[in-house]
Amino acid sequence: MARKQVTLIFPQHLIKEPVIYMMSKEYDIIPNIRRARVTDSIGEVTLELEGSEDGLKKAVQFLEKKGIKVEPVVGDVVSS
Numbered sequence: 001m002a003r004k005q006v007t008l009i010f011p012q013h014l015i016k017e018p019v020i021y022m023m024s025k026e027y028d029i030i031p032n033i034r035r036a037r038v039t040d041s042i043g044e045v046t047l048e049l050e051g052s053e054d055g056l057k058k059a060v061q062f063l064e065k066k067g068i069k070v071e072p073v074v075g076d077v078v079s080s
Contacts, residue, residue, distance in 0.1 A: 002053045005034070005073035008063060010043035019066055020047070024026040027051065046073060 010019070013037060024031050026035040036045045049056055063070050 001050055001054055004049045004056050005046065006049065006060070006073045007044065007046045007073060009069040009071070010040050010045070011067055014067060015043040019063065019065075019068065020045070023059045023062050026062065027055040029055055029059045 008020075019033050023029060032050070034046040034048055034050040036043075038044070049059065051059070052078050060070050
């Protein structure tokens, strides 16, 4: 299992969508919310993601295709 920490920045139209849930089910990823800030116009969530290396890569691509900005957390270390 690998781990990755990312910050997701949601555009307004995706704030109420269960995107993290869909990502976790589709790619067998375990999300752990570390921090979240949501307003009427933007959502920002810092997550620790755990899963296979391939699953993590595909999960990030899924989020980006949805229009979510995915930024690595500074000092993030991916481990097996």
